[in-house]
Amino acid sequence: MSNKVAIIASNGGLFDAYKVFNIATAAAASDKEVEIFFTFEGLNLIHKQAMQALSMPEGKEFMAEGFAKANVPSIPELVEMAQELGVKFIACQMTMDIMGLTKEDFIDGIDVGGAVTFLEYAKDASPTLTF
Amino acid sequence: MxxxxxxxxxxxxxxxxxxxxxxxxxxxxxxxxxxxxxxxxxxxxxxxxxxxxxxxxxxxxxxxxxxxxxxxxxKCSNDTVVEKTYEPTISIEQIEERAKNGGLILDVREEAEYAFGHINGAKSIPMGDLDEHLDELDKDQEIYVVCRTGKRSDLAAQKLAKAGFTKVYNVLPGMTNWQGDLTKTI
Known part of the structure:
Protein backbone atom coordinates (compact mmCIF):
# COMPACT_ATOMS: atom_id res chain seq x y z
CA MET A 1 0.00 0.00 0.00
CA SER A 2 1.30 3.44 -0.88
CA ASN A 3 2.07 5.72 2.01
CA LYS A 4 2.01 8.85 -0.14
CA VAL A 5 -0.85 11.24 -0.80
CA ALA A 6 -0.54 13.70 -3.68
CA ILE A 7 -2.84 16.72 -3.91
CA ILE A 8 -3.29 19.30 -6.65
CA ALA A 9 -4.78 22.59 -5.45
CA SER A 10 -5.93 24.53 -8.48
CA ASN A 11 -8.71 26.72 -7.08
CA GLY A 12 -8.40 29.70 -4.80
CA GLY A 13 -11.59 30.13 -2.78
CA LEU A 14 -12.16 29.57 0.92
CA PHE A 15 -14.02 26.29 0.37
CA ASP A 16 -11.23 25.01 -1.84
CA ALA A 17 -8.72 25.84 0.89
CA TYR A 18 -10.64 23.83 3.48
CA LYS A 19 -10.96 20.83 1.19
CA VAL A 20 -7.24 20.85 0.47
CA PHE A 21 -5.92 21.47 3.97
CA ASN A 22 -8.41 19.25 5.84
CA ILE A 23 -7.54 16.26 3.72
CA ALA A 24 -3.84 17.11 3.85
CA THR A 25 -3.67 17.46 7.65
CA ALA A 26 -5.83 14.37 8.21
CA ALA A 27 -3.55 12.34 5.95
CA ALA A 28 -0.40 13.68 7.59
CA ALA A 29 -1.85 12.92 11.03
CA SER A 30 -2.37 9.35 9.80
CA ASP A 31 1.38 9.04 9.17
CA LYS A 32 1.12 9.60 5.41
CA GLU A 33 3.67 11.53 3.40
CA VAL A 34 1.77 14.43 1.82
CA GLU A 35 2.68 16.85 -0.94
CA ILE A 36 0.47 19.60 -2.35
CA PHE A 37 1.08 21.16 -5.75
CA PHE A 38 -0.39 24.67 -5.89
CA THR A 39 -1.18 25.86 -9.38
CA PHE A 40 -3.17 28.71 -10.93
CA GLU A 41 -5.71 30.12 -8.45
CA GLY A 42 -4.57 27.47 -6.00
CA LEU A 43 -1.55 29.68 -5.34
CA ASN A 44 -3.90 31.95 -3.34
CA LEU A 45 -3.95 29.34 -0.61
CA ILE A 46 -0.31 29.90 0.30
CA HIS A 47 0.05 33.55 -0.78
CA LYS A 48 1.00 35.62 2.28
CA GLN A 49 -1.80 38.19 1.87
CA ALA A 50 -4.40 36.33 -0.20
CA MET A 51 -4.62 33.38 2.21
CA GLN A 52 -5.72 35.71 5.02
CA ALA A 53 -8.95 36.64 3.26
CA LEU A 54 -10.05 33.94 0.84
CA SER A 55 -13.49 34.53 -0.60
CA MET A 56 -16.62 32.48 -0.23
CA PRO A 57 -18.41 31.43 -3.41
CA GLU A 58 -20.92 34.06 -4.50
CA GLY A 59 -24.22 33.67 -2.74
CA LYS A 60 -22.77 31.47 0.01
CA GLU A 61 -21.66 34.30 2.28
CA PHE A 62 -24.31 33.31 4.83
CA MET A 63 -22.24 30.25 5.62
CA ALA A 64 -19.67 32.41 7.46
CA GLU A 65 -21.85 32.02 10.54
CA GLY A 66 -21.78 28.25 10.22
CA PHE A 67 -17.99 28.28 10.04
CA ALA A 68 -17.80 30.30 13.25
CA LYS A 69 -20.33 28.08 15.01
CA ALA A 70 -18.59 24.85 14.08
CA ASN A 71 -15.35 26.26 15.51
CA VAL A 72 -13.47 25.47 12.33
CA PRO A 73 -9.80 26.51 12.44
CA SER A 74 -8.80 29.43 10.20
CA ILE A 75 -6.89 28.74 6.99
CA PRO A 76 -3.61 30.21 8.30
CA GLU A 77 -3.97 27.95 11.35
CA LEU A 78 -4.56 24.90 9.17
CA VAL A 79 -1.60 25.79 6.98
CA GLU A 80 0.67 26.09 10.00
CA MET A 81 -0.60 22.76 11.32
CA ALA A 82 -0.06 21.08 7.98
CA GLN A 83 3.53 22.30 7.81
CA GLU A 84 4.13 21.23 11.39
CA LEU A 85 2.89 17.75 10.45
CA GLY A 86 5.38 17.66 7.58
CA VAL A 87 3.11 18.37 4.60
CA LYS A 88 5.22 19.66 1.69
CA PHE A 89 4.02 22.61 -0.38
CA ILE A 90 5.12 23.04 -4.00
CA ALA A 91 4.24 26.24 -5.84
CA CYS A 92 3.96 25.98 -9.61
CA GLN A 93 6.77 27.93 -11.29
CA MET A 94 4.91 28.45 -14.53
CA THR A 95 1.87 30.00 -12.84
CA MET A 96 4.14 32.21 -10.73
CA ASP A 97 5.81 33.49 -13.90
CA ILE A 98 2.47 34.29 -15.50
CA MET A 99 1.28 36.13 -12.42
CA GLY A 100 4.57 37.88 -11.79
CA LEU A 101 5.02 36.31 -8.34
CA THR A 102 8.23 35.29 -6.60
CA LYS A 103 8.92 32.86 -3.79
CA GLU A 104 8.93 35.80 -1.36
CA ASP A 105 5.21 36.37 -2.02
CA PHE A 106 4.44 33.05 -0.39
CA ILE A 107 4.61 31.71 3.15
CA ASP A 108 7.93 30.34 4.37
CA GLY A 109 8.89 26.76 3.91
CA ILE A 110 7.54 26.17 0.40
CA ASP A 111 9.35 24.74 -2.59
CA VAL A 112 8.94 25.85 -6.18
CA GLY A 113 8.69 23.29 -8.93
CA GLY A 114 7.18 22.36 -12.24
CA ALA A 115 4.75 19.75 -13.48
CA VAL A 116 7.41 17.07 -13.60
CA THR A 117 8.28 17.63 -9.94
CA PHE A 118 4.72 16.80 -9.04
CA LEU A 119 4.40 13.90 -11.46
CA GLU A 120 7.56 12.31 -10.13
CA TYR A 121 6.21 12.48 -6.60
CA ALA A 122 2.71 11.36 -7.57
CA LYS A 123 3.69 8.38 -9.71
CA ASP A 124 3.40 5.98 -6.79
CA ALA A 125 1.06 7.97 -4.56
CA SER A 126 -2.36 6.69 -3.65
CA PRO A 127 -4.64 8.54 -3.65
CA THR A 128 -3.90 11.53 -5.86
CA LEU A 129 -6.55 14.19 -5.35
CA THR A 130 -7.42 17.31 -7.28
CA PHE A 131 -9.26 20.28 -5.83
CA MET B 1 -15.60 5.94 34.27
CA LYS B 75 -1.06 2.60 21.73
CA CYS B 76 0.59 -0.19 19.76
CA SER B 77 3.63 1.28 18.05
CA ASN B 78 5.29 -1.81 16.72
CA ASP B 79 3.44 -4.97 17.44
CA THR B 80 6.57 -6.95 16.81
CA VAL B 81 6.14 -10.66 16.92
CA VAL B 82 7.52 -11.78 20.23
CA GLU B 83 8.05 -15.45 20.68
CA LYS B 84 5.67 -16.84 23.24
CA THR B 85 7.66 -19.00 25.57
CA TYR B 86 5.26 -20.07 28.29
CA GLU B 87 3.97 -23.67 28.37
CA PRO B 88 1.36 -25.03 28.77
CA THR B 89 -1.06 -23.24 26.49
CA ILE B 90 -4.74 -23.73 25.84
CA SER B 91 -6.91 -22.66 22.92
CA ILE B 92 -9.54 -19.99 23.49
CA GLU B 93 -12.33 -22.33 22.35
CA GLN B 94 -11.70 -24.61 25.30
CA ILE B 95 -11.60 -22.23 28.23
CA GLU B 96 -15.29 -21.50 28.73
CA GLU B 97 -16.00 -25.19 29.22
CA ARG B 98 -12.96 -25.64 31.47
CA ALA B 99 -13.93 -22.61 33.55
CA LYS B 100 -17.35 -24.17 34.14
CA ASN B 101 -15.56 -27.07 35.78
CA GLY B 102 -13.89 -24.81 38.32
CA GLY B 103 -11.12 -22.99 36.45
CA LEU B 104 -10.58 -19.25 36.43
CA ILE B 105 -10.30 -17.08 33.33
CA LEU B 106 -7.84 -14.31 34.17
CA ASP B 107 -8.01 -11.34 31.80
CA VAL B 108 -4.74 -9.37 31.94
CA ARG B 109 -5.68 -6.67 29.44
CA GLU B 110 -6.11 -3.05 30.59
CA GLU B 111 -9.28 -2.16 32.49
CA ALA B 112 -10.68 -0.24 29.50
CA GLU B 113 -10.28 -3.21 27.18
CA TYR B 114 -11.98 -5.45 29.74
CA ALA B 115 -14.80 -2.94 30.20
CA PHE B 116 -15.64 -2.86 26.48
CA GLY B 117 -15.97 -6.63 26.25
CA HIS B 118 -14.77 -9.72 28.11
CA ILE B 119 -15.72 -13.33 28.60
CA ASN B 120 -18.49 -13.69 31.15
CA GLY B 121 -17.03 -14.55 34.55
CA ALA B 122 -13.46 -13.57 33.68
CA LYS B 123 -11.50 -11.84 36.41
CA SER B 124 -9.69 -8.61 35.49
CA ILE B 125 -6.16 -7.93 36.67
CA PRO B 126 -4.17 -5.84 34.17
CA MET B 127 -0.73 -7.24 33.42
CA GLY B 128 1.02 -4.29 35.09
CA ASP B 129 -0.93 -4.73 38.33
CA LEU B 130 -0.49 -8.48 38.63
CA ASP B 131 2.25 -8.44 41.29
CA GLU B 132 0.08 -6.53 43.78
CA HIS B 133 -2.90 -8.83 43.29
CA LEU B 134 -1.35 -12.28 43.49
CA ASP B 135 -3.07 -12.87 46.86
CA GLU B 136 -6.45 -12.75 45.08
CA LEU B 137 -5.57 -15.89 43.14
CA ASP B 138 -5.78 -19.50 44.30
CA LYS B 139 -2.79 -21.78 43.70
CA ASP B 140 -5.02 -24.85 43.66
CA GLN B 141 -7.26 -23.50 40.89
CA GLU B 142 -6.58 -23.83 37.18
CA ILE B 143 -5.95 -20.35 35.74
CA TYR B 144 -6.39 -19.52 32.05
CA VAL B 145 -4.56 -16.27 31.33
CA VAL B 146 -5.99 -14.33 28.41
CA CYS B 147 -5.19 -11.01 26.69
CA ARG B 148 -5.81 -9.70 23.18
CA THR B 149 -3.21 -11.62 21.19
CA GLY B 150 -1.45 -13.92 23.65
CA LYS B 151 1.59 -11.69 24.20
CA ARG B 152 0.78 -10.06 27.53
CA SER B 153 -0.78 -13.28 28.81
CA ASP B 154 2.46 -15.10 28.02
CA LEU B 155 4.37 -12.71 30.26
CA ALA B 156 1.69 -12.85 32.94
CA ALA B 157 1.70 -16.65 32.91
CA GLN B 158 5.49 -16.62 33.38
CA LYS B 159 5.08 -14.25 36.32
CA LEU B 160 2.51 -16.53 37.91
CA ALA B 161 4.73 -19.57 37.42
CA LYS B 162 7.61 -17.76 39.13
CA ALA B 163 5.31 -16.91 42.01
CA GLY B 164 4.59 -20.60 42.54
CA PHE B 165 1.39 -21.10 40.58
CA THR B 166 1.50 -24.47 38.84
CA LYS B 167 -1.89 -24.78 37.15
CA VAL B 168 -1.48 -21.86 34.76
CA TYR B 169 -2.30 -21.92 31.04
CA ASN B 170 -1.65 -19.22 28.45
CA VAL B 171 -4.74 -18.82 26.26
CA LEU B 172 -4.01 -18.65 22.54
CA PRO B 173 -4.53 -16.83 20.32
CA GLY B 174 -6.45 -14.44 22.62
CA MET B 175 -9.57 -12.28 22.61
CA THR B 176 -9.09 -11.36 18.93
CA ASN B 177 -10.32 -14.88 18.19
CA TRP B 178 -13.07 -15.12 20.77
CA GLN B 179 -16.31 -16.09 19.03
CA GLY B 180 -18.58 -16.22 22.06
CA ASP B 181 -20.63 -13.54 23.82
CA LEU B 182 -18.97 -10.50 25.31
CA THR B 183 -19.92 -8.98 28.63
CA LYS B 184 -19.55 -5.23 28.95
CA THR B 185 -19.17 -3.14 32.09
CA ILE B 186 -19.66 0.32 30.60
Missing part, protein backbone atom coordinates in the same frame (compact mmCIF):
# COMPACT_ATOMS: atom_id res chain seq x y z
CA UNK B 2 -13.24 3.94 32.11
CA UNK B 3 -9.61 4.07 33.19
CA UNK B 4 -7.14 5.75 30.84
CA UNK B 5 -3.51 6.80 31.21
CA UNK B 6 -3.88 10.15 29.45
CA UNK B 7 -6.93 12.32 28.72
CA UNK B 8 -7.24 14.57 25.70
CA UNK B 9 -9.87 17.31 25.62
CA UNK B 10 -10.90 17.83 22.00
CA UNK B 11 -14.39 19.10 22.82
CA UNK B 12 -15.73 21.82 20.56
CA UNK B 13 -13.23 21.07 17.81
CA UNK B 14 -14.28 20.05 14.33
CA UNK B 15 -12.61 17.88 11.71
CA UNK B 16 -9.68 17.45 11.23
CA UNK B 17 -8.65 18.81 14.66
CA UNK B 18 -9.63 15.81 16.82
CA UNK B 19 -7.44 13.61 14.62
CA UNK B 20 -4.53 16.04 14.59
CA UNK B 21 -4.71 16.44 18.39
CA UNK B 22 -4.99 12.69 18.87
CA UNK B 23 -1.92 12.09 16.78
CA UNK B 24 0.07 14.63 18.80
CA UNK B 25 -1.14 13.29 22.14
CA UNK B 26 -0.44 9.71 21.12
CA UNK B 27 3.22 10.45 20.49
CA UNK B 28 3.67 11.13 24.22
CA UNK B 29 2.30 7.75 25.30
CA UNK B 30 4.34 4.61 25.70
CA UNK B 31 3.36 1.32 24.16
CA UNK B 32 0.36 -0.28 25.82
CA UNK B 33 -0.95 2.93 27.43
CA UNK B 34 -4.50 4.09 26.83
CA UNK B 35 -5.56 7.50 25.56
CA UNK B 36 -9.02 8.86 26.24
CA UNK B 37 -10.24 11.40 23.67
CA UNK B 38 -13.17 13.60 24.62
CA UNK B 39 -14.88 14.94 21.54
CA UNK B 40 -18.13 16.60 20.52
CA UNK B 41 -17.47 16.02 16.81
CA UNK B 42 -19.89 13.30 15.71
CA UNK B 43 -17.60 12.53 12.77
CA UNK B 44 -15.03 11.30 15.27
CA UNK B 45 -17.14 8.16 15.73
CA UNK B 46 -16.08 7.04 12.27
CA UNK B 47 -12.78 8.90 12.03
CA UNK B 48 -11.01 7.71 15.17
CA UNK B 49 -11.56 3.97 14.50
CA UNK B 50 -10.41 4.52 10.90
CA UNK B 51 -7.38 6.49 12.05
CA UNK B 52 -6.44 3.82 14.58
CA UNK B 53 -6.75 1.13 11.94
CA UNK B 54 -4.63 3.06 9.48
CA UNK B 55 -1.90 3.98 11.97
CA UNK B 56 -1.90 0.61 13.73
CA UNK B 57 -3.22 1.42 17.19
CA UNK B 58 -5.96 -0.54 18.94
CA UNK B 59 -9.34 1.23 18.98
CA UNK B 60 -11.06 -0.06 22.11
CA UNK B 61 -14.43 1.68 22.01
CA UNK B 62 -16.52 4.76 22.67
CA UNK B 63 -19.07 5.85 25.26
CA UNK B 64 -21.31 8.90 25.20
CA UNK B 65 -22.33 11.12 28.05
CA UNK B 66 -24.23 14.44 27.84
CA UNK B 67 -23.31 14.87 24.19
CA UNK B 68 -19.62 14.20 24.76
CA UNK B 69 -17.99 11.17 23.16
CA UNK B 70 -15.27 9.37 25.11
CA UNK B 71 -13.03 7.34 22.82
CA UNK B 72 -10.40 4.88 24.06
CA UNK B 73 -7.34 3.95 22.03
CA UNK B 74 -4.45 1.75 23.16
Missing amino acids: VKADVQLDAKGLSCPMPIVKTKKAMSNLVDGQILEIQSTDKGSKADLPAWSESVGHQYIGVTEEDGVLFHYIR
